[in-house]
Amino acid sequence: MFEITDVLRTYGEERYARRIAQGIVAAQADLKTTRQLADIIVAAYPSKHGDFKHPATRSFQALRIFINRELEQLEQLLPQVLDVLAPGGRLVVISFHSLEDRIAKRFIRDCVRGDDFPPNLPVTSDALHPRLRAIGKPIKASAAEVAENPRARSAIMRVAERC
Secondary structure, eight states: OHHHHHHHHHHHOOTTHHHHHHHHHHHGGGOOSHHHHHHHHHHHSOSOOOOSSOTTHHHHHHHHHHHHTHHHHHHHHHHHHHHHOOTTOEEEEEESSHHHHHHHHHHHHHHHHOSOOOTTOOOOGGGSOOSEEEOSSOEEOOHHHHHHOGGGGGOEEEEEEEO
16 A cells, blocks of 8 residues: 555655555455546545546556656656757757656756856856756746647646757
């Protein structure tokens, strides 16, 4: 049960992870379909959770991310992009939840800063060797785009250019 709780909290940022995990463990032998799993998740939520998304969305997201190792894959991929991206080439990352976006944001930030030097070491800006230059601010889908494609509501696009 603790591993299920941890997966739901870590990858789905699920507020009711413990309740959901208890429901899954209790129904484990009878659990045959995703509909049954969704019903267990819905039952674990308070009657007025006030969210406009289906209660099972975060839990299914957490399970998918964990099983596919999506965050690990992203963390491994991004540094490799620098090996194949030509100077002036653009890196575009579209993320659909905060965990992915955090990884992309930190990677771009670290590449924009350039080489690491010890704190308080006087270094000129040309010695930093930034590998990327951030292009603009993160872009979110417009209201019109979300109306046309509701899945775009959580998308964030970040763009950086190879130095």
